[in-house]
Amino acid sequence: MPKNDTGGSSITRRVFMKGAAFAAGTAAVGLGGAAGYDTWLKPAQAHAQSDEHLAYTYHQLHCGGACPMACKVRDGRLVQVQPNEAGGDRYATICLKGLSEVQHIYGKGRIQTPLKRVGERGSSDFVAISWDEALDLMVDTITDLQKQHGKDCVLVKQSTESLAQFMAPLFGAQTGGNGGIDNGTGNGLDPAIGHGGGYAYATGEARDWTNANMVLMVGSNFLESTLPQVRLFFEAKEAGAKMVTVDPHFSTTAGKSDQWIPIVPGTDAALFLGMVTAIIDNKWYDEDFVLQHTALPYLVDAKTKKLVRDHAEDPNAEEPETGEKNPFFVWDQSSSQKRAYTDAAAKPTLKGTFTVDGASCTTAFSLLETAQKHYTLEWASEKTGIPADTIKTLAQEYACNGPASLAVGWGGSDKMANADIGGHAAALLAALTGNIGKPGAHVGVFVGGAWNGYSASLGAWELPEQLAAATSKVASYDLKYQDNNVRAFICLGDAINQKYGNQNKTIEWVKKLDFIVTIDAYFTEGAKWSDLVLPTTSRFENDEEIGGIASGYNHLVLQAKVIDPLFEAKTEFWIEREIAKRLGVDQHLPKTARELVEAKLANSEDPYLAALTVDDIVKNGYLYPLEGIEKPRTAYEDGAFLTTSGRMDVYYDNLVEFGQELPAYEDCNEAYADNPLRAQYPLQLANVRTRFRIHNQFWDARWTQQFYEPYVELNPTDMQARGLAAGDTVEVLNDRGSFKCKVKGNEAVRPDSARMYEAATSDYLVEGNLQNVTNDTMIERGYALMTGPVIPFSDTLVEIKKA
Numbered sequence: 001m002p003k004n005d006t007g008g009s010s011i012t013r014r015v016f017m018k019g020a021a022f023a024a025g026t027a028a029v030g031l032g033g034a035a036g037y038d039t040w041l042k043p044a045q046a047h048a049q050s051d052e053h054l055a056y057t058y059h060q061l062h063c064g065g066a067c068p069m070a071c072k073v074r075d076g077r078l079v080q081v082q083p084n085e086a087g088g089d090r091y092a093t094i095c096l097k098g099l100s101e102v103q104h105i106y107g108k109g110r111i112q113t114p115l116k117r118v119g120e121r122g123s124s125d126f127v128a129i130s131w132d133e134a135l136d137l138m139v140d141t142i143t144d145l146q147k148q149h150g151k152d153c154v155l156v157k158q159s160t161e162s163l164a165q166f167m168a169p170l171f172g173a174q175t176g177g178n179g180g181i182d183n184g185t186g187n188g189l190d191p192a193i194g195h196g197g198g199y200a201y202a203t204g205e206a207r208d209w210t211n212a213n214m215v216l217m218v219g220s221n222f223l224e225s226t227l228p229q230v231r232l233f234f235e236a237k238e239a240g241a242k243m244v245t246v247d248p249h250f251s252t253t254a255g256k257s258d259q260w261i262p263i264v265p266g267t268d269a270a271l272f273l274g275m276v277t278a279i280i281d282n283k284w285y286d287e288d289f290v291l292q293h294t295a296l297p298y299l300v301d302a303k304t305k306k307l308v309r310d311h312a313e314d315p316n317a318e319e320p321e322t323g324e325k326n327p328f329f330v331w332d333q334s335s336s337q338k339r340a341y342t343d344a345a346a347k348p349t350l351k352g353t354f355t356v357d358g359a360s361c362t363t364a365f366s367l368l369e370t371a372q373k374h375y376t377l378e379w380a381s382e383k384t385g386i387p388a389d390t391i392k393t394l395a396q397e398y399a400c401n402g403p404a405s406l407a408v409g410w411g412g413s414d415k416m417a418n419a420d421i422g423g424h425a426a427a428l429l430a431a432l433t434g435n436i437g438k439p440g441a442h443v444g445v446f447v448g449g450a451w452n453g454y455s456a457s458l459g460a461w462e463l464p465e466q467l468a469a470a471t472s473k474v475a476s477y478d479l480k481y482q483d484n485n486v487r488a489f490i491c492l493g494d495a496i497n498q499k500y501g502n503q504n505k506t507i508e509w510v511k512k513l514d515f516i517v518t519i520d521a522y523f524t525e526g527a528k529w530s531d532l533v534l535p536t537t538s539r540f541e542n543d544e545e546i547g548g549i550a551s552g553y554n555h556l557v558l559q560a561k562v563i564d565p566l567f568e569a570k571t572e573f574w575i576e577r578e579i580a581k582r583l584g585v586d587q588h589l590p591k592t593a594r595e596l597v598e599a600k601l602a603n604s605e606d607p608y609l610a611a612l613t614v615d616d617i618v619k620n621g622y623l624y625p626l627e628g629i630e631k632p633r634t635a636y637e638d639g640a641f642l643t644t645s646g647r648m649d650v651y652y653d654n655l656v657e658f659g660q661e662l663p664a665y666e667d668c669n670e671a672y673a674d675n676p677l678r679a680q681y682p683l684q685l686a687n688v689r690t691r692f693r694i695h696n697q698f699w700d701a702r703w704t705q706q707f708y709e710p711y712v713e714l715n716p717t718d719m720q721a722r723g724l725a726a727g728d729t730v731e732v733l734n735d736r737g738s739f740k741c742k743v744k745g746n747e748a749v750r751p752d753s754a755r756m757y758e759a760a761t762s763d764y765l766v767e768g769n770l771q772n773v774t775n776d777t778m779i780e781r782g783y784a785l786m787t788g789p790v791i792p793f794s795d796t797l798v799e800i801k802k803a
């Protein structure tokens, strides 16, 4: 047990922040002098009348549940966290991480005072300074830089968990544009549906799986990544849905499924293409749905491969012309001529080549049939390592025993460079079978809940025009490689570690910046590279009674004050107001957090929300159900998709130059089976999530740390081949860098792969950072996609040796 957890032993205001030093139990390292949790948690003296009350907040947003919490506060201290049951037992969810906050909010990773760097960048050598000094320094330095280089020389990047609202507009800073995270599969899936914004949010929610005959889970470990909804998985299973999980590893979800189908990493697109072939060859497709609701009967010019339209599109048009205004065409069976697809009298032909206005045209379906000839079951089997019969049966079950839901993920093949091709093929599966827009039939990422259930469209606080974020000319992931104007970086959370792969390159870039500020409750990897580190509050602390509001899984939930801010931490709202004062624009900001919450309700376009008051929500137990949530959300029940033509536009003629108008298989970037690099680095390193962590958070949560410490896992055969034993320290390396950590053998891990929970930063490993080895190659095609390329974190080969 680390001795110094009690804190209070600090003798100097100069502080070296290094988690590992704490973990090792080194004495006399302090965080600025305030008390640690042991002091707080010491059995209180039996007060005759201790003050005890319940207070309400919500927890993490990354889980998608924003679990509503009822917190017991005794004499000003948090002593117990329980689920808030005001929304009924379906929303009364909590996990070990939430329960452990009683200790973790006092954890040794907390930043206790504003810190100013005095040592070299990366040396973690800081002095404690006052808030006034810190904020003056921040505002002065940034405004100076902006005078020289323009407002957009400041970059603000925000973790999903950060509650800041005004940081970028206050400074007129840029936010980095596309981020390349969680958009791999969505890039390929979403254009076909007009849904998901490039992030593949599912078209329905997991509650509706009880109406499915099959849930096909590919590349998601739902039972660890969506803890607030775990019971929905089991409810579906009990209701008779066959749960099938496709995963290279025997994941927690695979273990609870009816069937586990192991797959070669990075080959999900080949599995889907094999299924498409089986569905076409065996005529398992739903011809009515295909003809009425998809682009597959549209005519394509054989020469240009472009869809035939009424007139050429204006290349300078801001928005693509809808199909209504500029129709696509089908071949009408009755009149043997082209007809607008919108023409109700047209009887579209599915297959064939026709002469249209002197040009040879083929239906998209026929082109698909031809393209699929290459993707035989045997080919798919060879790529994926899945027997051809298994693929065929899977295709038959998905197509013929529906309704079926196809649940793709963000943490598996999404983080491979070829994820978009899999997404595109997934769209074809739904389009061919009609497994979309019906009870039990959905497609997309089901992780979370807030993103596929009902979510509140909260309004915003209106700012004057002069307070607006700048546009970003270079996307975030390109900043380290392309010329750009960024000189200062404000990180709300650990952007430096989490938002970029290939850490050594990130650090090369970051070192060149003039000024870096981190605002976080916990000291992070990125904080080490910062000039200024500012402590913000956890979800439990506030200086006002009402601190914020969030849209969780089908409900609104308030963040009310549980306890006063700990140490010298301040809320992000307070920090933003202080910055605004220094910039002389504070009159444009809400005066209190409550006023901000009120505006978010009142300014909502949703009349249901606009009619709600903060007091209504308080009276209801600090959470409020959204309208109509009794029925699980099902998008596109009317068959009207939010695409150019209003149908499932599965033919992507904007990608003709990449040969991707229909999904054409390409290997992933690095981790493909026969990459010659495997001679040196034979193992693919899968970066996955764990129920014990939210990314880089909870490493210092001692109550959960006892169940889980960071390590890399290998199949026992790979352990043996390297002479490794459980608990050995190993070096994980490739040409980009290396790190050292403990190793464990696990039969669940696929041979020739290694598995590790991402966001293991150097303070919690033996040496170095997982991010040192990850791939950050942005492939050319990615730039033509909806949200730009994806950072292929798991498209990474490594070797592992005894250290």
Ligand SMILES: Nc1nc2c(c(=O)[nH]1)N[C@H]1C(S)=C(S)[C@@H](COP(=O)(O)OP(=O)(O)OC[C@H]3O[C@@H](n4cnc5c(=O)[nH]c(N)nc54)[C@H](O)[C@@H]3O)O[C@H]1N2
Binding pocket: 062, 158, 159, 160, 161, 162, 163, 164, 181, 182, 410, 411, 415, 491, 492, 493, 494, 495, 497, 498, 499, 500, 501, 519, 520, 521, 522, 524, 536, 537, 538, 572, 687, 688, 694, 695, 696, 697, 758, 759, 770, 771, 774, 793, 794
């Ligand atoms: N190698 C590798 N890297 C990855 C991934 C991977 O698979 N492999 N996955 C990627 C994915 S999918 C994602 S979504 C990103 C996640 O990256 P982020 O969105 O950055 O998420 P977290 O790492 O959880 O960031 C949480 C940080 O915010 C801090 N924080 C918590 N609450 C607050 C608050 O109220 N205010 C402020 N200012 N800070 C707060 C926490 O202490 C923590 O440092 O990581 C990506 N990075």
Ligand SMILES: Nc1nc2c(c(=O)[nH]1)N[C@H]1C(S)=C(S)[C@@H](COP(=O)(O)OP(=O)(O)OC[C@H]3O[C@@H](n4cnc5c(=O)[nH]c(N)nc54)[C@H](O)[C@@H]3O)O[C@H]1N2
Binding pocket: 062, 063, 182, 218, 219, 220, 221, 222, 224, 225, 226, 227, 246, 247, 248, 249, 251, 263, 264, 265, 266, 267, 268, 408, 409, 410, 411, 412, 413, 416, 447, 686, 687, 688, 689, 690, 691, 692, 693, 694, 695, 794
């Ligand atoms: N507890 C917890 N929950 C979280 C988060 C967290 O940090 N902690 N983070 C949230 C965030 S930001 C995200 S993005 C989501 C991610 O949620 P998920 O999409 O469920 O991602 P993971 O949990 O990483 O699980 C990915 C699974 O894909 C498998 N896999 C790896 N490579 C491949 C492949 O090539 N093909 C296939 N088919 N499978 C593969 C892995 O073995 C793993 O089991 O989780 C969210 N929920």
Ligand code: SF4
Binding pocket: 059, 060, 061, 063, 065, 066, 067, 093, 094, 095, 096, 097, 098, 099, 227, 228, 694
């Ligand atoms: S970590 Fe996630 S699942 Fe656990 S209590 Fe918090 S919000 Fe809920």
Ligand SMILES: [Mo]
Binding pocket: 181, 182, 410
């Ligand atoms: Mo994510």
